[in-house]
Amino acid sequence: xxxxxxxxxxxxxxxxxxxxxxxxxxxxxxxxxxxxxxxxxxxxxxxxxxxxxxxxxxxxxxxxxxxxxxxxxxxxxxxxxxxxxxxxxxxxxxxxxxxxxxxxxxxxxxxxxxxxxxxxxxxxxxxxxxxxxxxxxxxxxxxxxxxxxxxxxxxxxxxxxxxxxxxxxxxxxxxxxxxxxxxxxxxxxxxxxxxxxxxx
Amino acid sequence: xxxxxxxxxxxxxxxxxxxxxxxxxxxxxxxxxxxxxxxxxxxxxxxxxxxxxxxxxxxxxxxxxxxxxxxxxxxxxxxxxxxxxxxxxxxxxxxxxxxxxxxxxxxxxxxxxxxxxxxxxxxxxxxxxxxxxxxxxxxxxxxxxxxxxxxxxxxxxxxxxxxxxxxxxxxxxxxxxxxxxxxxxxxxxxxxxxxxxxxxxxxxxxxxxxxxxxxxxxxxxxxx
Numbered sequence: 001x002x003x004x005x006x007x008x009x010x011x012x013x014x015x016x017x018x019x020x021x022x023x024x025x026x027x028x029x030x031x032x033x034x035x036x037x038x039x040x041x042x043x044x045x046x047x048x049x050x051x052x053x054x055x056x057x058x059x060x061x062x063x064x065x066x067x068x069x070x071x072x073x074x075x076x077x078x079x080x081x082x083x084x085x086x087x088x089x090x091x092x093x094x095x096x097x098x099x100x101x102x103x104x105x106x107x108x109x110x111x112x113x114x115x116x117x118x119x120x121x122x123x124x125x126x127x128x129x130x131x132x133x134x135x136x137x138x139x140x141x142x143x144x145x146x147x148x149x150x151x152x153x154x155x156x157x158x159x160x161x162x163x164x165x166x167x168x169x170x171x172x173x174x175x176x177x178x179x180x181x182x183x184x185x186x187x188x189x190x191x192x193x194x195x196x197x198x199x200x
Numbered sequence: 201x202x203x204x205x206x207x208x209x210x211x212x213x214x215x216x217x218x219x220x221x222x223x224x225x226x227x228x229x230x231x232x233x234x235x236x237x238x239x240x241x242x243x244x245x246x247x248x249x250x251x252x253x254x255x256x257x258x259x260x261x262x263x264x265x266x267x268x269x270x271x272x273x274x275x276x277x278x279x280x281x282x283x284x285x286x287x288x289x290x291x292x293x294x295x296x297x298x299x300x301x302x303x304x305x306x307x308x309x310x311x312x313x314x315x316x317x318x319x320x321x322x323x324x325x326x327x328x329x330x331x332x333x334x335x336x337x338x339x340x341x342x343x344x345x346x347x348x349x350x351x352x353x354x355x356x357x358x359x360x361x362x363x364x365x366x367x368x369x370x371x372x373x374x375x376x377x378x379x380x381x382x383x384x385x386x387x388x389x390x391x392x393x394x395x396x397x398x399x400x401x402x403x404x405x406x407x408x409x410x411x412x413x414x415x416x417x418x419x420x421x422x423x424x
Contacts, residue, residue, distance in 0.1 A: 084212040184211035195222040200229035
């Protein structure tokens with residue numbers, strides 16, 4: 001009877017890039033996200049500079065809670081510090097630092113999202129009112145959706161870290177590194193959103 | 201250009217830089233209004249772009265398996281327009297004396313516009329033509345070398361070649377200083393930092409070689 005020999009696993013893929021495929025995937029994802037935010041910012045600036053016809057921005061009667069958003073900004077920037085702490089901890093095999101950092105990051109992110117939800121309910125206008133309201137809810141809502149996705153990633157990493165996963169070797173903490181990169185991206189985007197929408 | 205999200209640590213640094221930059225923009229907006237903020241934003245954006253563009257990409261030392269386990273020396277040659285130069289050919293013949301496995305990599309140089317448009321066909325075809333000419337000349341001199349067209353970035357081309365070719369030494373050929381883009385971009389120094397093997401730098405002056413070739417009449421004309 002003829003025997004057929006099979007390889008135990010497919011051959012190692014030849015990659016011309018030195019970057020890990022998962023990391024490369026995150027780079028592409030962030031690049032596409034940047035373009036998505038770019039589209040929303042384009043709409044915002046078009047409405048503000050061109051379509052408003054030189055009238056006041058925000059239009060009369062519309063007011064944004066600048067200081068509440070500043071508090072949210074501080075919360076989100078702080079969450080970047082705790083995220084960084086979590087990753088530095090796992091690199092030093094400090095498991096309590098990893099779990100604590102991820103838990104704090106998650107809680108800070110959740111607080112940000114809850115404050116934003118509260119802000120939406122009390123802001124006094126709705127997306128359909130005018131271009132200002134549409135672009136405001138569009139930009140901040142898009143960002144909020146990203147925070148929500150980030151929170152899911154963080155929760156997943158947190159559960160895994162509580163269960164003893166991850167280690168100090170680079171290969172073993174990629175599951176924390178990737179959500180970390182995404183979280184910092186979301187943070188940077190909020191800084192841009194806050195400055196352009198609330199401050200200037 | 202360096203990716204600001206290369207790692208979590210880099211991304212975290214990017215957050216801090218963003219906080220600082222946008223705080224400056226916000227301050228300008230509060231004090232001077234929207235146009236002042238726009239001016240500060242544009243100035244900072246230009247400054248950051250210049251800084252990022254000027255910062256060379258950091259690469260860790262490369263690790264690869266040297267030799268092919270066949271007892272032969274493995275020589276990796278990286279050259280572009282100078283691949284058909286006489287000086288380089290002489291150097292390869294000299295180094296390949298005895299038994300050596302030679303791989304010639306010819307990076308496909310492209311214009312930035314074509315690079316961004318992923319229009320590489322012409323660059324690769326031209327690199328392949330130069331490579332074929334060089335391999336034929338080497339074969340005439342008794343050196344049997346293999347060749348392949350590589351990435352436009354010479355360091356990346358070496359990286360790619362080392363995945364399948366365990367080089368014991370690397371030969372990089374460039375135009376003379378002042379005419380070489382690779383020298384301007386410190387390719388030789390970067391390669392010496394990155395690869396822990398002997399790296400030879402061969403300067404090929406194609407202009408000088410051409411002038412010499414034109415000055416010496418062909419053998420048939422010299423005969424009475």
